[in-house]
Amino acid sequence: MANTMQFDLVSPERSLASLAATAVQIPGADGDMTAMPDHAPTITTLRPGLLKVEAPEGSSEYLVTGGFAQINGDSLSVLAEKAIPVAEVTRAHLDELIEDARASHEAAKGGDDQTIVDDAAKLLADMEALGTHMSL
Amino acid sequence: MPSLKDLKNRIESVKSTRKITKAMQMVAAAKLRRAQESAEASRPYAERFNAVMAGLAASVGGSDSAPKLLRGTGSDDVHLLVVMTAERGLCGGFNANIAKLARAKAEELRGKGKTVKVLTVGKKGRDALKRDLGDLFVGHVDLSEVKRLGYSNAQDIAKDILSRFDGGEFDVATIFYSKFVNVVTQIPTAQQVIPASFEDEAAGDDSGAIFDYEPSEEAILADLLPKGVATAIFSALLENGASEQGARMSAMDNATRNAGEMIDKLTIQFNRSRQAVITNELIEIISGAEAL
Secondary structure, eight states: OOSOEEEEEEOSSOEEEEEEESEEEEEETTEEEEEOTTOOOEEEEBOSEEEEEEETTEEEEEEEEEEEEEEOSSEEEEEEEEEEEGGGOOHHHHHHHHHHHHHHHHHHHHSSOHHHHHHHHHHHHHHHHHHHHTTO | OOOHHHHHHHHHHHHHHHHHHHHHHHHHHHHHHHHHHHHHHHHHHHHHHHHHHHHHHHHHTTSTTSOHHHHOOSOOOEEEEEEEOOSOOOSTTHHHHHHHHHHHHHHHHHHTTOEEEEEEESHHHHHHHHHHHGGGEEEEEOOTTOSSOOHHHHHHHHHHHHHHHHTTSOSEEEEEEEEEOSSSOEEEEEEEEESOOOHHHHTTOOOOOOOEEESOHHHHHHHHHHHHHHHHHHHHHHHHHHHHHHHHHHHHHHHHHHHHHHHHHHHHHHHHHHHHHHHHHHHHHHHHHHHO
């Protein structure tokens, strides 16, 4: 069994990472999932959150928003609308995310679909927790 | 017959024009390299995105539950033409070619009795189309303040287009831009973005794997289709950026060469006139001396 897989992280503006990874934790729309080599082929959309990459050379983290991940048995591509290495994330980035989450929460409140409101509220809480987690 | 002074002034003026065009050419060459780099950097994303979308669209596309962005509204009476051009001129036929293509398409659609609406991106296209299609303009995106094109610019344009689509303002959207082939060749292109079509890429997606989808295929498709519009617009903007600089570079190269030729011609004319004046003076002196 192969113990690494090809991992690619691309955003529209540039390709951020292309390396052999042992495990990648993806913030999927339906919850976090960790993909390891020989994972069943899956396509999942992303929610804003942290993408953690474990590689033999060490691990790295990226803040990703919007997009999707395509998992094949031996490769994993993450296409994110915005992806920033955690080291480069500033409070301003996070504020933007929180602002977006708040806006969608406000917009959802106007509607009558309770699940959407709950989802938006959760996203907002997640984003705020993220800031604490990264001690920004 | 222009006087010697006129000629001299003329030569000086053409020389300074040549300096300007030469400088513009070099600036365009530097910008072209940057534009090409960002166009290349964006390619992997667009390619993979389209490959996945093609797979999704093929499996969901036929059903009635497919999102409106893929299926269309069921009619094609109102067309939105998104004409993307540069903010600046002096780049050869770049802006004119895109405008010409858009104008031809608008005429064709109007001939068929469809309603046409025009959204312009970039000042030059707006100016070029104002006379013929001015009454069809529904909006304008100004990018003159943008130093470096980012994905967020494309997202803003896409958001604008999508909100118009959701508002039922049009049925079909086509973007017009120039595809960059090389410095001397840019192909004006029309690409339909709504309803989305991924036919070209469908053939390339032969990974054969059967994917699990999380959430459902429909939900993913509905989530990704608006992003597809933004991606298409972003690639078009970058292609346009590279094309603009390429077109400007070759136009300015030509202008520099023409200025050089003109200077040579004027210099010969100047020297001849000078010679004629000298000869004239000599004749006058000699004939004056002989008369004594």
